[in-house]
Amino acid sequence: MSDYHRRTAYAREAMTGHLLDWAHQPDPFKRYRHREVLPLPQPRPPRSGFWDLALAWPPPADGDAPALDAAGFAAIMLMSAGVTARAAGGMGDLGLRAPASAGALYPAELYAAACQVEGLADGLYHFDPETPGLHLLWPGRLAGAAARRLGGPPSRLSFFISAMYWRSLWKYRQRAYRYCLLDVGHLLANLELAVASCGLAPRFSADFPDASLGVFLGLASDDEAALAAVTAGEAPDDAGPEEAGLPPFDLQAQPLSARIGRDAEVLAAHAEGNLAEALPPRVWPAVRPPAGSLQLPEPERPPAGLLEVIRSRRSRRNFLPAAVHEKEVSALLKAALPEPAACQANVLLGPGGDLEPGVYRYAPGLNVLVPLPAPPDDARRGLARAALGQLWVGQAALVLALWADLKGLSQAGGPRAYRHAMLAAGRAGQRLYLAATALGLGCCGVGAFYDDEAARHARLPENGRMLYLLACGPVKGWGVGA
Ligand SMILES: Cc1cc2nc3c(=O)[nH]c(=O)nc-3n(C[C@H](O)[C@H](O)[C@H](O)COP(=O)(O)O)c2cc1C
Structure with a gap:
């Protein structure tokens, strides 16, 4: 099944436009x-x-x-x-x-x-x-x-x-x-x-x-x-x-x-991925963070009604050059990925906050960040270029890169596992949008990217395939940036 994902990867040198x-x-x-x-x-x-x-x-x-x-x-x-x-x-x-x-x-x-x-x-x-x-x-x-x-x-x-x-x-x-x-x-x-x-x-x-x-x-x-x-x-x-x-x-x-x-x-x-019979519920393995990983603090719970949050959620892209702080990062990630899932997550943080800028792997359930070897430049900018030049991605305080080892997933869980990985990425994406809205931050999903380039900038492992990106942070005209 990783073949469908590979065959539909965008590559910079092989893009053909088409008219709607x-x-x-x-x-x-x-x-x-x-x-x-x-x-x-x-x-x-x-x-x-x-x-x-x-x-x-x-x-x-x-x-x-x-x-x-x-x-x-x-x-x-x-x-x-x-x-x-x-x-x-x-x-x-x-x-x-x-x-x-x-x-x-x-x-x-x-x-x-x-x-x-x-x-x-x-x-x-x-x-x-x-x-x-x-x-x-x-x-x-x-x-x-x-x-x-x-x-x-x-x-x-x-x-x-x-x-x-x-x-x-x-x-x-x-x-x-x-x-x-x-x-x-x-x-x-x-x-x-x-x-x-x-x-x-x-x-x-x-x-x-x-x-x-x-x-x-x-x-x-x-x-x-x-x-x-x-x-x-x-x-x-x-x-x-x-x-x-x-x-x-x-x-x-x-x-x-x-x-x-x-x-x-x-x-x-x-x-x-079709099945002839229903399968029992699946359980997804947890990430095991190595020593030296960063335990995020318990998120705060400022008052925000579910209905109001759902109603006011919108895609907001006018990111300010401002940071998100540890408590916000904790709330965003824990709300987006509260438990081990069929997709994995890397997190790119910009400068100016109380967390070191760089790229991290996130351990859902534990609410832990694992620092990854630092790239020489700001990985968010590279990712923005890889997102078909949607440069606002590079300005966002936090970028969530949702990915999966599709080959490994399919070997362990059959071709149907592809659907699980993509559904999990979409679910995490919507939850990130809602959490950002509740914190007065902006958020926008990004499904258009040159796959291999994006994987490189987000520091995915060799078998990791990029599923979905989301940019998040203070924006002009909404919430804390208004
Ligand atoms: C899977 C997915 C991929 C998306 N990709 C992009 C993208 O590449 N660029 C972009 O500007 N917006 C992207 N969006 C945001 C949509 O354009 C947006 O959700 C839609 O216009 C509806 O607006 P709303 O989110 O404000 O309700 C994406 C949204 C989803 C769910």
Whole structure:
């Protein structure tokens, strides 16, 4: 699987531009031919604090959490994938959403099988961020059918996140599968936090039988694929059938544009990771920091509500030549990567703070920085040039480089492990954005980079492949830099 990543690497000497086909710009909203949009129930956002949720991660098992009702369900949908701002786009008014998205193309779609949610009919729903509303795709008790595909016990809530390839292919062509996975990871991070803010413990899964789940969600398999799932809530009184008795399906979505593009490389990359059966949850090995590593202090938890943080998160790139301090670094990294993950992280720090500038490896879970041999020049500047010349990256106080030994991962965990690594990078990215927002700092994801050059500047080991970069720090016009 590392082959797809290698084949879609950007190299300085081999870049060819292409014009965007505006006549076939994909619709950012999925529309069904035979389903009305139902109004979203009135949301009741929980009042949870961002830091309490993000730092005490993973949240404890459900315990005595109150049963979720329709208002809580609506809040989860909006916090995960709702429109949070308006901006001018290529075709006019563009709704910017709660998760960041490469090129604001929003390939990710959100579905939920809900069962015994007070005030909401049992069934499989698709979230429409535009209205905002719900498509009831399939009424009935589907907890058993969802659990059959996800491999765990039935739950009252099963969420599914898919990607519609064409939205991303339109701009990024073969590299689109990378962006689809990263984008799904961004939405996943919001979804997990939103679920946790309702007192429920989100259980993540990415190892489900693809064909069977695709049929369950009514996806056109060459155009859309489920990439992540989250279950939550206690077992329903009656989970419904695992297979039998499901009504015939007529879930036809309108095409995203008059002509839909497909890409053999993307389809093959996805197919290579396909599974026929669900796998048990994976455990990722921890980084073992050597002696002399730097223990970061316990982060502070200044008041910041999850909803407000999600709502005010935006990509901010106008970085000031200012530092982030040890306590901020600690909070940012611990919130982004609270536990060992399928991706690794190197951290580039600029001068002026109370930490030595340079490049570090981060040990999630332990909140420890391992200094790496210092480069002769400021690695952030090199990384900015490697980020296709997006020079603001070099000005950011902190750059997070998310990477993985893709070959090693695939040898140990099969080709499906690639999806895990990219989802983990997207999830960490969204969590970094949120933590930066809560601290009054700017943040921006960077998916466009010359892969080998970026790996060199971020001091990745020889087998390390760059997955995703994020620049973070004080910015002009927002928070501490305002
Ligand atoms: C995977 C990913 C890659 C991105 N890459 C870049 C990039 O290379 N350069 C950039 O300026 N912004 C990049 N962004 C930021 C998006 O442009 C931004 O999220 C989008 O325009 C929506 O705006 P918002 O984040 O303010 O909601 C990226 C975002 C994501 C999620």
